[in-house]
Amino acid sequence: xxxxxxxxxxxxxxxxxxxxxxxxxxxxxxxxxxxxxxxxxxxxxxxxxxxxxxxxxxxxxxxxxxxxxxxxxxxxxxxxxxxxxxxxxxxxxxxxxxxxxxxxxxxxxxxxxxxxxxxxxxxxxxxxxxxxxxxxxxxxxxxxxxxxxxxxxxxxxxxxxxxxxxxxxxxxxxxxxxxxxxxxxxxxxxxxxxxxxxxxxxxxxxxxxxxxxxxxxxxxxxxxxxxxxxxxxxxxxxxxxxxxxxxxxxxxxxxxxxxxxxxxxxxxxxxxxxxxxxxxxxxxxxxxxxxxxxxxxxxxxxxxxxxxxxxxxxxxxxxxxx
Amino acid sequence: xxxxxxxxxxxxxxxxxxxxxxxxxxxxxxxxxxxxxxxxxxxxxxxxxxxxxxxxxxxxxxxxxxxxxxxxxxxxxxxxxxxxxxxxxxxxxxxxxxxxxxxxxxxxxxxxxxxxxxxxxxxxxxxxxxxxxxxxxxxxx
Numbered sequence: 001x002x003x004x005x006x007x008x009x010x011x012x013x014x015x016x017x018x019x020x021x022x023x024x025x026x027x028x029x030x031x032x033x034x035x036x037x038x039x040x041x042x043x044x045x046x047x048x049x050x051x052x053x054x055x056x057x058x059x060x061x062x063x064x065x066x067x068x069x070x071x072x073x074x075x076x077x078x079x080x081x082x083x084x085x086x087x088x089x090x091x092x093x094x095x096x097x098x099x100x101x102x103x104x105x106x107x108x109x110x111x112x113x114x115x116x117x118x119x120x121x122x123x124x125x126x127x128x129x130x131x132x133x134x135x136x137x138x139x140x141x142x143x144x145x146x147x148x149x150x151x152x153x154x155x156x157x158x159x160x161x162x163x164x165x166x167x168x169x170x171x172x173x174x175x176x177x178x179x180x181x182x183x184x185x186x187x188x189x190x191x192x193x194x195x196x197x198x199x200x201x202x203x204x205x206x207x208x209x210x211x212x213x214x215x216x217x218x219x220x221x222x223x224x225x226x227x228x229x230x231x232x233x234x235x236x237x238x239x240x241x242x243x244x245x246x247x248x249x250x251x252x253x254x255x256x257x258x259x260x261x262x263x264x265x266x267x268x269x270x271x272x273x274x275x276x277x278x279x280x281x282x283x284x285x286x287x288x289x290x291x292x293x294x295x296x297x298x299x300x301x302x303x304x305x306x307x308x309x310x311x312x313x314x315x316x317x318x319x320x321x322x
Numbered sequence: 323x324x325x326x327x328x329x330x331x332x333x334x335x336x337x338x339x340x341x342x343x344x345x346x347x348x349x350x351x352x353x354x355x356x357x358x359x360x361x362x363x364x365x366x367x368x369x370x371x372x373x374x375x376x377x378x379x380x381x382x383x384x385x386x387x388x389x390x391x392x393x394x395x396x397x398x399x400x401x402x403x404x405x406x407x408x409x410x411x412x413x414x415x416x417x418x419x420x421x422x423x424x425x426x427x428x429x430x431x432x433x434x435x436x437x438x439x440x441x442x443x444x445x446x447x448x449x450x451x452x453x454x455x456x457x458x459x460x461x462x463x
Contacts, residue, residue, distance in 0.1 A: 128342075132335050191362065195359050209450070248370045257385065
């Protein structure tokens with residue numbers, strides 16, 4: 001709609017409303033003019049109504065406001081103008097119906113907003129539409145994915161446990177007892193963390209055996225195998241460092257023996273031993289080091305190697321079985 | 323990649339939604355399993371032994387089951403093998419084995435064949451049986 005037509009409509013509306021207001025105000029003034037016969041107005045008299053209450057006009061209560069025509073008229077003009085502004089707003093909003101774009105759900109608009117800024121939809125659809133060969137739909141191709149998801153499970157339950165665990169010699173044991181006995185579902189979370197850790201190692205080895213048997217490590221996938229073995233070693237580091245954290249007899253002595261074995265390496269044995277134990281014996285310092293390795297260093301390395309591992313699978317594809 | 327040809331259509335499925343759906347079922351399965359483990363874990367908690375005591379060595383020290391086979395292997399290495407200390411030899415051999423595992427693709431460079439697959443299958447089963455036997459032996463000893 002053109003601007004001129006809008007103005008014409010708005011002007012006509014103003015004239016009509018002003019006319020109505022003027023008529024109303026005039027009637028108002030007439031109606032409440034004091035006729036001097038005890039509060040009965042001219043209208044009342046004309047309609048043969050009983051006398052009104054002694055205060056004939058509520059508006060006229062305000063001091064200085066007489067029955068003059070101009071005071072209510074000015075009031076009507078001010079409020080009428082405001083009313084016109086809102087009427088114009090309603091008209092503008094309603095007219096959106098005639099000129100708006102076809103309906104788009106909010107989700108699509110949000111996705112469009114993000115895509116305009118990150119321009120991600122094209123590469124993403126390429127990633128999502130990548131064909132997966134049908135021979136890769138057997139269950140034994142799932143083992144690596146299961147390992148990866150168990151890592152996610154370990155991350156989630158591990159964070160939950162870390163909320164309550166205290167990595168000090170004095171408090172570690174008691175904090176595990178607290179998790180087992182006091183924390184809501186604490187025993188369940190710890191059981192999942194414990195058994196999923198074992199499952200992750202089983203699945204990791206099963207995946208490696210599958211790849212080994214099918215010869216999927218050969219050129220050009222050598223580096224994927226290397227990253228996979230490193231991921232297995234990282235999983236074992238998770239197991240070894242996590243085993244110490246409950247700080248019970250089994251944990252303490254298994255770590256003592258394990259680090260002892262690492263200490264028998266020729267030439268670098270003592271260095272390895274001291275680096276692992278932070279001193280000559282397993283102590284609170286060892287606990288702190290293993291805790292940091294367990295919850296920060298190893299997860300970060302694992303995530304990094306997993307990304308490399310997955311990207312290489314994407315680029316090179318799944319090996320066709322013989 | 324973006325223009326699928328009929329040949330590709332026939333022996334492949336799109337990653338999304340077909341393959342993702344399959345993986346999703348697997349994930350659901352694992353979550354259900356984790357839930358069951360959680361419920362069982364409430365009834366039979368993982369538990370703890372006595373608090374760590376550096377002055378009191380228990381009689382039988384055992385690592386986690388996945389280290390038990392290696393541990394058992396090291397336990398039965400004789401004290402001296404051809405003039406070298408047994409345990410030292412043991413860890414060096416294990417380190418070399420791990421290195422061989424890491425760099426295996428660069429050691430096995432022959433082109434793959436059906437026969438090689440069967441040999442690798444046999445080798446895997448042999449190592450697996452050995453590992454399980456050593457683990458059980460370590461567990462009962």
